[in-house]
Amino acid sequence: MDANASVLISSIESLFIALVAYEVGFRVYRAKGWRNLFFVPLFMLAIFANFASYATIKGMPPFSSSxxxxxxxxxxxxxxxxxxxxxxxxxxxxxxxxxxxxxxxxxxxxxxxxxxxxxxxxxxxxxxxxxxxxxxxxxxxxxxxxxxxxxxxxxxxxxxxxxxxxxxxxxxxxxxxxxxxxxxxxxxxxxxxxxxxxxxxxxxxxxxxxxxxxxxxxxxxxxxxxxxxxxxxxxxxxxxxxxxxxxxxxxxxxxxxxxxxxxxxxxxxxxxxxxxxxxxxxxxxxxxxxxxxxxxxxxxx
Structure with missing residues (x-):
């Protein structure tokens, strides 16, 4: 997989996760269900991990895809x-x-x-x-x-x-x-x-x-x-x-x-x-x- 394809695919996937986080956060805000707000930072962690997984293909981070x-x-x-x-x-x-x-x-x-x-x-x-x-x-x-x-x-x-x-x-x-x-x-x-x-x-x-x-x-x-x-x-x-x-x-x-x-x-x-x-x-x-x-x-x- 070339670099451009990796960036494109990881961005699309991360955008999807971000939209899910927004949707959840918006509904939590409307319902004032603040105890469920933890979902938003949890999704942010998933976005980080998603980008990191593609970066490992190129050997960029100091850790493996595993x-x-x-x-x-x-x-x-x-x-x-x-x-x-x-x-x-x-x-x-x-x-x-x-x-x-x-x-x-x-x-x-x-x-x-x-x-x-x-x-x-x-x-x-x-x-x-x-x-x-x-x-x-x-x-x-x-x-x-x-x-x-x-x-x-x-x-x-x-x-x-x-x-x-x-x-x-x-x-x-x-x-x-x-x-x-x-x-x-x-x-x-x-x-x-x-x-x-x-x-x-x-x-x-x-x-x-x-x-x-x-x-x-x-x-x-x-x-x-x-x-x-x-x-x-x-x-x-x-x-x-x-x-x-x-x-x-x-x-x-x-x-x-x-x-x-x-x-x-x-x-x-x-x-x-x-x-x-x-x-x-x-x-x-x-x-x-x-x-x-x-x-x-x-x-x-």
Missing amino acids: AVWQAMLWWFTLLLSIMGGRVIPFFAARRFQYDKPQPVAWLEWAATLPLLALFVLSFFPLSFATLGQPLMLVAGVAQLARWARWKPWLTLSEPLVWSLMLTYLCLPLSLLSRGLLSNAFASHAMLHLFAVGALGGVVLAMISRVTMGHTGRAIYKGPNMSIAFVAVIAAAVIRSVGVALWPEHMFILIDVSAGLWTLAFAMYVFYFGKMLVTPRVDGIRGKLQTQKTSRGWFFCV
């Missing part, structure tokens, strides 16, 4: 940590009618700040080699403690809730395992516990839930996706723990993991695909609006 790839995984970890910490305990408490655990400030910071530090340190490999694992351990312990406060054991009767709990659990387990393992290959394999299990699993659980609500259906009266949720968790365990324990069977295990992951999302398409391309069942035409509740302003469709 470092940028690692940094963006930490970016997604940070995003999932913040959003998951808000919506997962809220959904669980609302579904099972118990008081939502109130965030503990120091625990929230302990769970989140190390992830931001890991994002930054990804661009400084020598510093990451020294500080990376201790930061993962701090974040992992804090994330696990925070997850336990959400009372996941109360959610086992509802797939759309326990799926969020179990897939999010992959995040602290990935952090702890990577922080404790000295074997580089095994540590890298455990990265997929987050990428496949937490990131992929939470997305699957969330889109299953959101599709029901935003097509005018009762959220908890839809198709049973338990098999899909178990499949994506199994895919994560096989791709991470399985490969770490039996590296000689790595390619077979990766194929099995990929098959389970594909099955999980294929089930989503099978059950929910038609809902996404047909009118809402309640006859209401979707439109963006803001509503104010006792919890503050929020957007709905």
Whole structure:
């Protein structure tokens, strides 16, 4: 790829991210939902990483393209940590009618700040080699403690809730395992516990839930996706723990993991695909609006 093409493509991609940041920021401003303003600087970090990724092709920065790839995984970890910490305990408490655990400030910071530090340190490999694992351990312990406060054991009767709990659990387990393992290959394999299990699993659980609500259906009266949720968790365990324990069977295990992951999302398409391309069942035409509740302003469709 020549220099002009790199500049053009990276600029187009970054412009898209900037427009998304503007759209989010504008809606936050209109709704006065200032606690969601963190999305804007988060998108700015993504723009920086995007330009940096193209610069590495030309060997310009003092870090590799792999470092940028690692940094963006930490970016997604940070995003999932913040959003998951808000919506997962809220959904669980609302579904099972118990008081939502109130965030503990120091625990929230302990769970989140190390992830931001890991994002930054990804661009400084020598510093990451020294500080990376201790930061993962701090974040992992804090994330696990925070997850336990959400009372996941109360959610086992509802797939759309326990799926969020179990897939999010992959995040602290990935952090702890990577922080404790000295074997580089095994540590890298455990990265997929987050990428496949937490990131992929939470997305699957969330889109299953959101599709029901935003097509005018009762959220908890839809198709049973338990098999899909178990499949994506199994895919994560096989791709991470399985490969770490039996590296000689790595390619077979990766194929099995990929098959389970594909099955999980294929089930989503099978059950929910038609809902996404047909009118809402309640006859209401979707439109963006803001509503104010006792919890503050929020957007709905």
